[in-house]
Amino acid sequence: MADTDTIAAIASAPGAAGIGVVRVSGPHVPAIAQALLGRAPQPRHAHLAVFHDDDGSLIDHGLLLHFPAPHSYTGEHVLELQGHGSAVLLDLLLRRVCVLGARLARPGEFTERAFLNGKLDLAQAEAVADLIAARSEAGARAALRSLDGAFSQRVQALLDALVALRVHVEAAIDFPEEEIDFLADPAIARQLQALRTQLADLLVETRRGVRLTDGLKVAIVGRPNAGKSSLLNALAQSERAIVTPIAGTTRDVLRETVSLDGVVLELADTAGLRDTQDEVEREGVRRARGELARADLVLLVTEAAHRVADLHLLAELPANVACLVLVNKIDLDAAAPTELSHAGVDHLRISARTGAGLDGLRTELRARAGAGSGEGAFSARRRHVLALEHVQAHFEHAAGALAASAGELAAEDLRQAQHALGEITGSYTSDDLLGAIFGSFCIGK
Numbered sequence: 440m441a442d443t444d445t446i447a448a449i450a451s452a453p454g455a456a457g458i459g460v461v462r463v464s465g466p467h468v469p470a471i472a473q474a475l476l477g478r479a480p481q482p483r484h485a486h487l488a489v490f491h492d493d494d495g496s497l498i499d500h501g502l503l504l505h506f507p508a509p510h511s512y513t514g515e516h517v518l519e520l521q522g523h524g525s526a527v528l529l530d531l532l533l534r535r536v537c538v539l540g541a542r543l544a545r546p547g548e549f550t551e552r553a554f555l556n557g558k559l560d561l562a563q564a565e566a567v568a569d570l571i572a573a574r575s576e577a578g579a580r581a582a583l584r585s586l587d588g589a590f591s592q593r594v595q596a597l598l599d600a601l602v603a604l605r606v607h608v609e610a611a612i613d614f615p616e617e618e619i620d621f622l623a624d625p626a627i628a629r630q631l632q633a634l635r636t637q638l639a640d641l642l643v644e645t646r647r648g649v650r651l652t653d654g655l656k657v658a659i660v661g662r663p664n665a666g667k668s669s670l671l672n673a674l675a676q677s678e679r680a681i682v683t684p685i686a687g688t689t690r691d692v693l694r695e696t697v698s699l700d701g702v703v704l705e706l707a708d709t710a711g712l713r714d715t716q717d718e719v720e721r722e723g724v725r726r727a728r729g730e731l732a733r734a735d736l737v738l739l740v741t742e743a744a745h746r747v748a749d750l751h752l753l754a755e756l757p758a759n760v761a762c763l764v765l766v767n768k769i770d771l772d773a774a775a776p777t778e779l780s781h782a783g784v785d786h787l788r789i790s791a792r793t794g795a796g797l798d799g800l801r802t803e804l805r806a807r808a809g810a811g812s813g814e815g816a817f818s819a820r821r822r823h824v825l826a827l828e829h830v831q832a833h834f835e836h837a838a839g840a841l842a843a844s845a846g847e848l849a850a851e852d853l854r855q856a857q858h859a860l861g862e863i864t865g866s867y868t869s870d871d872l873l874g875a876i877f878g879s880f881c882i883g884k
């Protein structure tokens with residue numbers, strides 16, 4: 440159960456000045472409602488109320504709504520007070536509610552109570568924050584699906600299947616004389632294999648969910664003067680990066696957020712990757728490498744003459760990072776060869792200057808950012824991906840242990856896998872984790 444005190448805050452949509460409500464939650468709500476209205480409110484009924492200060496002076500008139508426990512957002516008694524939307528008046532109303540027995544809520548405290556009272560699981564609670572912070576339509580829709588439980592249900596289905604498998608494995612250990620036979624049962628190996636497939640699918644969709652929530656992190660790399668800054672500007676349609684013909688101009692990492700038809704791209708133009716004696720530029724190159732480690736996609740910008748030689752830069756990329764090679768400046772010499780198919784790399788021909796090929800690039804980026812990923816796409820966070828990766832590692836160990844008939848080891852890995860899965864939805868949590876999650880919410884949510 441959550442704390443038993445009563446909390447209050449002004450809740451308003453971000454950026455929506457003038458629209459706001461005072462939200463109150465906790466056991467004192469019926470008494471506070473009675474004091475404000477002069478009588479007990481009807482549940483879920485909009486009452487026209489005249490709000491007075493402690494000394495009887497008029498604060499505002501507006502609407503009062505009471506949602507009795509447990510049928511409310513937090514699962515506690517909840518009161519919502521709507522006034523004329525003036526920040527000053529809302530503040531007076533909030534103070535009045537605090538005099539009547541509430542205290543100011545901490546950021547995310549309403550949603551934290553909803554979680555503690557079992558109204559939402561942890562992944563759904565995080566979706567509330569992601570919905571509020573969504574920067575794209577695709578991101579908002581995905582967050583709403585997670586809030587509705589689309590992601591949690593997938594995790595729960597995996598958990599159920601895992602628990603069923605654990606029952607078998609634990610039973611085998613409990614009957615040591617039959618353990619070997621039990622563990623050698625091909626049904627157990629098949630069950631684990633099915634779990635691993637289910638998990639792999641979920642991991643792909645969860646990674647896409649992170650991209651929908653955070654945007655696709657794109658790092659632009661290439662030798663100096665390849666046209667990286669020009670490309671960033673062309674995509675961002677501004678003059679954010681300084682474009683000059685002198686090699687080594689982009690010394691720091693420049694960032695730009697670009698919205699492409701409902702998806703967000705976080706673009707980072709990095710210093711040209713090259714050995715340099717210049718201290719400042721060397722720092723830029725160091726940061727470029729850091730940027731690469733965090734990227735979802737690397738755009739390697741090159742030009743016809745250097746296109747083959749520049750492929751060595753691919754070897755400097757962290758393993759598992761997707762890369763797209765852009766052969767730039769195709770406006771210069773239409774006859775110059777731009778073919779790269781023999782190298783087996785994805786590549787596009789573009790001109791950052793004339794815009795040729797950029798529509799194709801935008802389409803590619805949108806697809807990689809998760810746009811049009813279907814009705815079922817849900818939002819997710821890096822924390823969830825990390826947890827699923829842990830589960831994956833434990834499944835792998837468990838498979839090895841099962842193959843070696845090491846029942847105890849397999850059982851332990853499956854137990855830890857269950858723990859990691861439970862951390863996503865919050866069946867296992869720590870105060871630190873809850874503090875980190877709810878502390879990043881805005882007040883009133």
Ligand code: GDP
Nearest residue numbers: 663664665666667668669682683768790791792
């Ligand atoms: P960076 O060092 O990789 O960031 O390269 P810049 O974007 O600063 O570009 C270097 C030079 O190449 C500048 O003079 C640009 O105007 C020029 N440039 C960039 N893209 C193109 C292109 O598509 N066509 C042509 N002709 N020139 C380009």
